[in-house]
Amino acid sequence: MIYRLVRALWRAALFAFFRRIGVQGRGNVPARGPALLVANHTNAFIDGLLVLTRLERPVTLTVKSTLRRNPMLAALIRAMHVVEFHRSQDVGEGADPAKNVDAVGACAARLADGGCIVIFPEGVSHSDPALRPFRTGAARIALAYVDAHPRGPALALVPTGLHFEAKERFRSSAGMIFGEAMDVHAWRRDHPGGDAHALTEEIEARIRGLTANYDAEREMEIFGRAAELLETADDGPPPLGQEPAADVAARVSLIHRLQAGRQWLGHGRRAELEALEERVRGFGRKLHRLGITAAELFLPMEVPRAAFFVFREMELLAAGSPIAAWGWMNALPAYAVTKAVVMKMSKDRDHFASNSVFLGIPIFLLFWGMQIALVALVASPLRAVLYALSLPYAGAVALLYRDRAGSAWRRARTFLLLARRPGHRRKLVDEARSILADLRRLAAEFEAAETSNAVS
Structure with a gap:
């Protein structure tokens, strides 16, 4: 019961912070x-919460032991039966790495009971352009588990890739890819002399296949821009509401292909x-200065079509404005306090989303509780109930309205912008198509070279 309630609250908080969460696989x-989900670790608490809230089956989280020093987190750790691991770098803060033997045993016992566990072998959340070295815990x-239950139910080890569009930005997007599960019993049979280091190498290779990794920050810009161009394929952006x-898997595959090329x-x-x-x-950089994407460069420029777009969006926004205004009016005090505290x-990019989610829940519940009490005091209990029921619905409408209005604007x-500068737009379109042509030409040459090497 507690698990379902807490998961529902986290789902609501993630819905509020992220505009879109895509799940594949x-x-x-x-x-x-028994299932062991092994993922990259780039966004602190959010990583585990994304996995936990996107699956119907219960999931056991694993965290670093020092989080227990926070009273609110300590209560959650107890209520959710989270498994704590003690990192060597936290010894001065009360961690005891010797207790990791018990933590590994506790996880194996959960798996023996048919449980599902998520763990992050990098050991620490980060914003590096590539994966950090994996530890052998997973x-x-x-x-x-396999050694203790050689004939027990097969253990599925599922590599998981987590992705964030701009993890420090409110209403950005997130995505995850669940890769093909490994049968650890079968791996043990195929690698009779294999140890934890060998299995860790296999896990890391699989997660690399589900994530985009770069040698430097500069490469992120180059590959991201090239992938964005190739994905446009000279087409304009999809109509609003039909995106x-x-x-995410196709984007990762494309970046891997670009890196190989x-x-x-x-x-x-x-x-x-x-x-x-x-x-x-x-x-x-030219597009960035204009504040547009590659797809928007190919936006249809017919005036009648644009007029219909404006009419349609104005109609939709006018219809939703009363509920959205009610939602924002009631959420604004809690939102302002949450934002200020967050x-x-x-301090780090991977703290914003986590702090927003974990602080936003109690802050919003506190403010909404006080607002409901005030309505009950000055009006009536019935109106207070109706007011309470309106808060989450109107709040959700306000978020969606914000997204739609922002996209329409x-x-x-x-x-x-493009209509005022048709000559500049033509030059940019020609430049985009020229780069696309070169990328496609080189891709064909690369594929031919690969085919030739395979034959020889």
């Missing part, structure tokens, strides 16, 4: 039986590679 997670848990779910091109055609990268980066407490602004 959910069918790779078994509906029952592998030791998996092997401890397809983000295909870059490596191939860099062997004998370094000057050509550097020139292309500079063109991609320079083009991206901005003061968050951005689309209209982009149209006016």
Whole structure:
């Protein structure tokens, strides 16, 4: 009961912070039986909460032991039966790495009961452009279970890739990919001499296949811009309200392909590679200065179509404005306090979302509780009940209204910007198509080279 209640609150908080959460490969997670979900760790508490709230089956979280020093988190750790791991770098803060033997045993016991556990082998949340070295904890848990239950139910180890569009920004997007499950019993049979280090290498390789990793921050911009261009395919953005779910797996696959092509091109055609990268980066910066995306550059410029867009959006926004205004009016005090506290407490990029979720829940409940009490005091209990029922609904409408109004304004602004500068738009479109043509030409050459190497 407590688990369901807390998960519902977290789902609501994640809905409030993220505009969209995409999930792919959910069918790779078994509906029952022992499962160990192993994921990259880039957004603190949010990583575990995303997994926990996107699956129907109960999930056991694992956290660092020092979180127990926070009274509110300590209560949650007890209520949710979270397993604590003690990191060596936290010894001065009360951690005892010797207790990790008990933690591994506790996880193996949960798996023996058919439980599902999520663990982050990087050991610490970070904002690095690539994965950090994996620790052997996940592998030791998996092997401890298999060794203790050689003929027991098969343990499914599910590599998981977590992705964030801009994790420090309110109403950004997130996504996750559940990869193909490993049968750890089968892995043990196929690797009779394999130890936790060998299994960790296998796990890390699989998670690398589900995530985008870069040697430096500079590469993130280049590959991101190139992927964005290739994904546009000379098409404009989809109509508002008809945006397809983000295909995170396809984006990761595309970036991996671009990285392989870059490596191939860099062997004998370094000057050509550097020139292309500079063109991609320079083009991206031009779009950034204009405040538009590559897809918006191909926005249809027909005036009748634009007029219909404005009429339709104005009609929708006018219809939803009363409920949205009611929602914002009642949420604004709690939102302002939450934002002020989060901005003061968050020092790293991977703290904003976590602090917003964990602080936002009690702050909003406190403010809404006081507001309901005030209505009951000055009006009547019945009106207080009706008021209480309106708060979450109107709050959700206010968030969705904000998103739609912001998107409509951005689309209209982009149209006016490009319409005022048709010559500049044509130059940018020609530049985009020229870069796209070169990327596609090089992709064809790369594929031909791969085919030739495979044949020989």
